[in-house]
Amino acid sequence: MRALVQRIAQAEVAIGEDVIGKSGPGLLILVCAMQGDDAAIATSLAAKIAKLRVFKDEGGKMNRALLDTGGSALVVSQFTLAADTRRGNRPGFSAAATPTEGEALYIAFADALQAQGIGVETGSFGADMQVSLVNDGPVTIWLDTDAT
Template sequence: MRALIQRVSQACVAIDGAQVGETGPGLLILICAMAGDGPDAPARMAAKIAKLRIFKDDQGKMNLSLLDTHRSALIVSQFTLAGDTSRGNRPGFSSAAPPDDGRAAYEAFVAEVEKLGITTATGQFGADMAVTLTNDGPVTLWLEV
């Protein structure tokens, strides 16, 4: 799995102009299932993200995790994270998981994050979505498991 995470003060996702998910202070997680991901990838990615120390402590240092701060997450499927531009200017997406596998991995990832006690909101798998956010920091990280 691949994820692009952004520490946000707020983020929301809309489909056809209707808001379907939002978060206040916390994380926007753009997530992509990759071809060949093992069945444990969603749980490993969820645990990694939940424990990342990217929130400020009382001294202003990035020392606290999503679990420590009890903040929420907006999780949006994003197959374009699998984009490969090594052979030209048009991205190829053959390294992304097939749609059915991608949907299952996305849903499993959301379930794993929720199992950790993190309040979540989501977009809709496969939909054309508009995501807005206010990046806090900015803090943006690329993760792979």
């Protein structure tokens, strides 16, 4: 799985005029299931992100995790994280999981993050959404389970 994690003051996701999920302060997590991923990978990634020390401690150092801060997470599916741009100018997305597998793993990831004790709101899988955020820091971290 791939995830782009952003520390946020606030974020929201909307479909048209309807806000369907929001968070803040905490994390905006854009997530993509890749071919070959399974529920164990989704659970492992959720645990890693819950413990990712990207929040400042009393000394101003990034030593605190979402679990430590009591913050929440907005989880949004984004298959375009699977983009392959090695050939030509049009990205290819064949490395992404199928929509059926991707949705199941997206839900498994959000559920696993919530099971860690984190408040989670989500976007709508496969929908055309508008995501807005106030990035805090800015702090943006790229995670790829194939690279760890």
